[in-house]
Amino acid sequence: xxxxVASTFxxxxxxxxxxxxxxxxxxxxxxxxxxxxxxxxxxxxVPPLEVLTAVSSGAVPAGYxxxxxxxxxxxxxxxxxxxxxxxxxxxxxxWMWEGGGKEIVQKAYxxxxxxxxxxxxxxxxxxxxFRKEINSPEDLKxxxxxxxxxxxxxxxxxGATTQMIPGGEVFVSLDRGRIDAAEFSLPSIDESIQLQKxxxxxxxxxxxxxxxxxxxxxxKKTWDGFSKLQQNQIxxxxxxxxLWTLTNGVQSQMDAVQRLEAQGTQxxxxxxxxxxxxxxxxxxxxxxxxGKDAVFKEAYDSLQAxxxxxxxxxxxxQLN
Amino acid sequence: MSYLLxxxxxxxxxxxxxxxxxVAFLLGGxxxxxxxxxxxxxxxxxxxxxxxxxxxLENWILAAIPLFVFMGIMLDKSKIADNLxxxxxxxxxxxxGGLGLAVIGIGIVMAASTGIVGASVVLMGTLxxxxxLARGYSKTLAIGIILGSGTxxxxxxxxxxxxxxGDVMQVPVGDLFAATIIPGVMLALFYILYVLYHAVFxxxxxxxxxxxxxPQPLGRILLRVLRDLVVPALLMLSVLASIVAGIAxxxxxxxxxxxxxxxxALCKRKLSVAVLxxxxxxxxxxxxxxxFLAVGATAYSLIFKRLGGQTMIEDAVAAFGLSPYVxxxxxxxxxxxxxxxxxxxxxxxxxxxxxxxxxxxxxFGDAFASQTDVLLWFSVMVAVNLQTSFLTPPFGYALFxxxxxxxxxxxxxxxxxxxxxxxxxxxxxxLAIALFPALALWLPKFV
Amino acid sequence: MMREHSGLRAMAxxxxxxxxxxxxxxxxxxxxxxxxxxxxxxxxxGAQMSWSQVASWDTAIPxxxxxxxxxGVGELQWHLFALVVMLSGAYTxxxxxxxRVDVVSAALSMRARAGxxxxxxxxxxxxFFGLLxxxxxxxxxxxxxxxxxxxxxxxxxxxLVKSVLPLGCALLxxxxxxxxxxxxxxxxxxxxQQEFLQRAMHDKAAAESLPAGAAEKESV
Ligand code: NA
Ligand code: NA
Numbered sequence: 013x014x015x016x017v018a019s020t021f022x023x024x025x026x027x028x029x030x031x032x033x034x035x036x037x038x039x040x041x042x043x044x045x046x047x048x049x050x051x052x053x054x055x056x057x058v059p060p061l062e063v064l065t066a067v068s069s070g071a072v073p074a075g076y077x078x079x080x081x082x083x084x085x086x087x088x089x090x091x092x093x094x095x096x097x098x099x100x101x102x103x104x105x106x107w108m109w110e111g112g113g114k115e116i117v118q119k120a121y122x123x124x125x126x127x128x129x130x131x132x133x134x135x136x137x138x139x140x141x142f143r144k145e146i147n148s149p150e151d152l153k154x155x156x157x158x159x160x161x162x163x164x165x166x167x168x169x170x171g172a173t174t175q176m177i178p179g180g181e182v183f184v185s186l187d188r189g190r191i192d193a194a195e196f197s198l199p200s201i202d203e204s205i206q207l208q209k210x211x212x213x214x215x216x217x218x219x220x221x222x223x224x225x226x227x228x229x230x231x232k233k234t235w236d237g238f239s240k241l242q243q244n245q246i247x248x249x250x251x252x253x254x255l256w257t258l259t260n261g262v263q264s265q266m267d268a269v270q271r272l273e274a275q276g277t278q279x280x281x282x283x284x285x286x287x288x289x290x291x292x293x294x295x296x297x298x299x300x301x302x303g304k305d306a307v308f309k310e311a312y313d314s315l316q317a318x319x320x321x322x323x324x325x326x327x328x329x330q331l332n
Numbered sequence: 333m334s335y336l337l338x339x340x341x342x343x344x345x346x347x348x349x350x351x352x353x354x355v356a357f358l359l360g361g362x363x364x365x366x367x368x369x370x371x372x373x374x375x376x377x378x379x380x381x382x383x384x385x386x387x388x389l390e391n392w393i394l395a396a397i398p399l400f401v402f403m404g405i406m407l408d409k410s411k412i413a414d415n416l417x418x419x420x421x422x423x424x425x426x427x428x429g430g431l432g433l434a435v436i437g438i439g440i441v442m443a444a445s446t447g448i449v450g451a452s453v454v455l456m457g458t459l460x461x462x463x464x465l466a467r468g469y470s471k472t473l474a475i476g477i478i479l480g481s482g483t484x485x486x487x488x489x490x491x492x493x494x495x496x497x498g499d500v501m502q503v504p505v506g507d508l509f510a511a512t513i514i515p516g517v518m519l520a521l522f523y524i525l526y527v528l529y530h531a532v533f534x535x536x537x538x539x540x541x542x543x544x545x546x547p548q549p550l551g552r553i554l555l556r557v558l559r560d561l562v563v564p565a566l567l568m569l570s571v572l573a574s575i576v577a578g579i580a581x582x583x584x585x586x587x588x589x590x591x592x593x594x595x596x597a598l599c600k601r602k603l604s605v606a607v608l609x610x611x612x613x614x615x616x617x618x619x620x621x622x623x624f625l626a627v628g629a630t631a632y633s634l635i636f637k638r639l640g641g642q643t644m645i646e647d648a649v650a651a652f653g654l655s656p657y658v659x660x661x662x663x664x665x666x667x668x669x670x671x672x673x674x675x676x677x678x679x680x681x682x683x684x685x686x687x688x689x690x691x692x693x694x695x696f697g698d699a700f701a702s703q704t705d706v707l708l709w710f711s712v713m714v715a716v717n718l719q720t721s722f723l724t725p726p727f728g729y730a731l732f733x734x735x736x737x738x739x740x741x742x743x744x745x746x747x748x749x750x751x752x753x754x755x756x757x758x759x760x761x762x763l764a765i766a767l768f769p770a771l772a773l774w775l776p777k778f779v
Numbered sequence: 780m781m782r783e784h785s786g787l788r789a790m791a792x793x794x795x796x797x798x799x800x801x802x803x804x805x806x807x808x809x810x811x812x813x814x815x816x817x818x819x820x821x822x823x824x825g826a827q828m829s830w831s832q833v834a835s836w837d838t839a840i841p842x843x844x845x846x847x848x849x850x851g852v853g854e855l856q857w858h859l860f861a862l863v864v865m866l867s868g869a870y871t872x873x874x875x876x877x878x879r880v881d882v883v884s885a886a887l888s889m890r891a892r893a894g895x896x897x898x899x900x901x902x903x904x905x906x907f908f909g910l911l912x913x914x915x916x917x918x919x920x921x922x923x924x925x926x927x928x929x930x931x932x933x934x935x936x937x938x939l940v941k942s943v944l945p946l947g948c949a950l951l952x953x954x955x956x957x958x959x960x961x962x963x964x965x966x967x968x969x970x971x972q973q974e975f976l977q978r979a980m981h982d983k984a985a986a987e988s989l990p991a992g993a994a995e996k997e998s999v
Binding site for chain 3: 082124154173
Binding site for chain 3: 348349350351352353354355356357358360361362363364365377378380381382384385388389390391392394395398399402580583584586587588590591594608609612613615616617618619620621623624625627631673674675677678726727
């Protein structure tokens with residue numbers, strides 16, 4: 013049984029594309045080739061941002077995405093795609109698989125006739141590339157930055173102007189000064205589109221996205237067509253892929269950062285004063301969103317409680 | 333997967349195209365016919381909905397097209413080029429080949445402003461051709477330089493063709509704009525050398541314009557040329573510079589140009605509600621013509637891929653693929669041949685997307701700094717190639733336009749004869765860019 | 780001759796009328812391009828001024844919600860573009876400006892060309908835009924059901940811009956049915972085609988709805 017899966021990323025993209033290949037490989041192995049996923053890269057079947065609609069309508073049986081793409085349709089995906097000042101990857105993964113997260117998100121996906129499979133975790137991304145230094149909250153005023161989602165809203169509140177610029181034009185826009193800053197992806201991916209040539213300052217930490225989920229979505233009809241055994245096999249393959257991403261992301265990123273520094277990139281840390289302002293703005297934004305969508309609120313409360321427990325545990329376990 | 337169905341689908345397209353039925357509807361309709369023939373589930377058709385919305389309607393790059401078209405039509409209405417021809421001729425009075433150079437000069441001005449091939453060829457065909465014939469110019473030579481410089485506009489920025497390339501090839505439109513400037517200048521030089529060659533070796537083909545009894549001082553003529561050039565030149569520079577420099581998106585640059593062209597027409601007292609309405613309706617029709625081809629092509633290529641068409645083409649290229657240069661040469665040859673019958677629009681939306689993934693993975697070793705450079709270089713060669721498609725019989729739009737407005741004693745055969753040397757120069761330009769990629773890649777590095 | 784083919788003439792007249800009707804939104808909609816120029820220019824100025832919010836108000840209105848941000852202005856650009864494209868299809872068709880490769884077919888008789896269009900419209904155009912219309916209804920309904928909106932604080936009610944898809948398809952189906960009626964009459968009664976052609980020559984407005992090749996080509 014070959015299942016077409018429409019990806020929102022190019023098939024061979026570093027890490028983001030590799031995770032889907034890993035998932036397809038895992039499924040193939042655990043089902044003894046009874047279930048196979050055939051990967052179609054971004055745009056092959058549908059444009060990336062149409063994947064949700066296409067899978068929901070059943071035109072394509074499965075899709076693969078960064079969940080944050082669907083924030084305009086499924087608000088809760090903003091939360092698990094990029095919650096500013098949110099949990100680290102292992103805490104998000106734990107909440108997702110054992111803390112009730114998967115089930116809450118599934119409620120939102122049910123309406124779209126979709127099975128939600130949180131199969132990959134992305135390491136925290138840097139805060140972005142900046143053409144000028146950020147020394148105080150004042151420097152955010154009038155800053156033109158490419159960033160979307162909840163972080164974009166928060167930056168707007170802090171006085172910046174956010175713009176959504178398609179991936180293909182990010183380099184030029186930043187290089188020629190049409191924008192002052194851009195958030196793109198992981199260092200190894202940023203490096204591949206040469207953002208180090210467009211801006212000098214590479215800011216950390218990735219406050220806007222401390223962790224993030226990539227998911228496989230499967231149309232309910234296709235999902236229900238699998239036997240119980242096959243469903244369990246696919247779930248196991250998905251969970252195993254999540255572990256693969258949790259154990260595969262970071263090392264190559266540090267290599268990339270070192271290569272970037274060798275080329276003259278200045279790696280910086282956002283001052284605490286700026287992070288404080290952004291944290292405050294994020295709280296406002298999240299409260300507004302929670303007021304608008306019930307599933308978002310339920311997920312946020314559950315995730316908060318989970319983060320609190322994790323924090324207490326980590327404090328208790330602190331060795332020095 | 334068998335090659336039978338995708339081959340049949342290509343054959344059906346070929347036959348359908350020559351039936352004269354509108355290509356956009358043919359493409360869309362064939363997607364349905366072959367969905368049934370190939371037993372693709374009907375539900376797959378809803379992907380066409382997603383594709384039309386996601387890659388055409390929601391596509392902010394393509395939104396530059398109506399704006400650039402409108403800018404071109406407005407600039408045409410403001411008649412910026414009309415006076416200039418007489419003034420440039422004045423400038424070159426008494427020199428063999430002078431009028432020819434003036435015509436090429438106008439061609440360049442039009443190319444850098446409107447970029448609407450129809451408008452340039454029609455203007456020069458009505459104004460310059462009778463003038464050149466009256467001065468005793470060789471018919472074929474006069475026709476050749478009008479066609480060459482009249483079609484330059486589709487190649488050099490601003491050009492809606494390059495906007496489409498940016499989307500299809502996934503390269504920044506500003507880089508494409510910058511990359512085609514040197515090749516455009518090179519082609520203009522080719523045309524100029526073509527005239528100068530005749531001025532030296534066959535002056536009877538390019539006789540000098542008579543010097544008037546009381547010639548005006550050179551300074552005054554120059555001043556007038558400047559006056560007529562400076563405003564449109566400033567407008568164009570601001571549009572191009574803002575796009576190439578990345579300060580504006582192509583869409584924004586086009587809107588700046590459209591606004592500037594409106595103001596220019598207003599200042600020249602050529603703007604009225606009727607003129608504006610007329611221009612907007614022309615823009616609307618051109619938009620429909622171009623973008624419905626994109627709609628049809630996205631439907632066709634979805635089903636074509638589903639039937640294994642992309643694999644078929646990749647296998648075919650792999651079978652030929654001795655070296656990446658041979659692959660590129662083969663694609664260029666194919667596009668040149670298709671250009672006899674098809675327009676840039678069909679080729680850009682239908683043929684180019686099939687080859688883009690192949691070109692993106694060609695390995696040229698250290699010959700190019702990056703894969704983006706490869707795509708840029710390839711796109712520029714395709715652009716020159718497609719400018720040529722306007723010039724190649726039997727179906728070359730520029731030839732039709734010229735035939736439509738040329739004096740009755742200019743026969744179709746004259747036009748074919750006149751355009752041959754120009755097609756030769758175009759191919760020479762493609763070859764030059766192939767051998768010296770820096771012609772395309774040097775400028776984008778410096779903006 | 781005027782008394783002959785009265786039934787067919789009525790059919791052809793109805794066809795021409797339907798085509799004209801389908802072109803009206805596109806003809807009027809041409810002014811949206813003017814609005815598009817203004818909106819983009821506004822965005823250019825706004826970006827230079829680093830504007831973020833343009834305006835806000837108390838009662839939610841369709842498409843805009845309760846505020847207009849620069850992100851919303853940016854989205855408005857492609858909303859207008861989408862509308863322009865989908866309205867332009869039928870208008871361009873009524874004016875016979877969709878690209879044809881008539882290098883071979885120019886040698887055919889007018890009747891044969893009307894016949895080719897008739898077959899093409901029935902087998903290709905009507906099924907395509909009919910199906911696209913049908914499938915896009917679901918596409919719009921889904922967007923409406925889930926109140927899809929911008930994820931960057933831009934415009935709301937994304938179903939509105941999605942509805943231009945079925946709208947444009949419907950116009951093309953109307954235009955297509957009109958052309959089928961007209962061309963069927965032409966094929967059955969070639970004299971009628973001559974008559975319409977002559978009438979069109981006298982009536983410049985009607986000159987825009989001629990069959991293949993008769994209208995002046997316009998290209999870029
Ligand atoms: Na041009
Ligand atoms: Na041609």
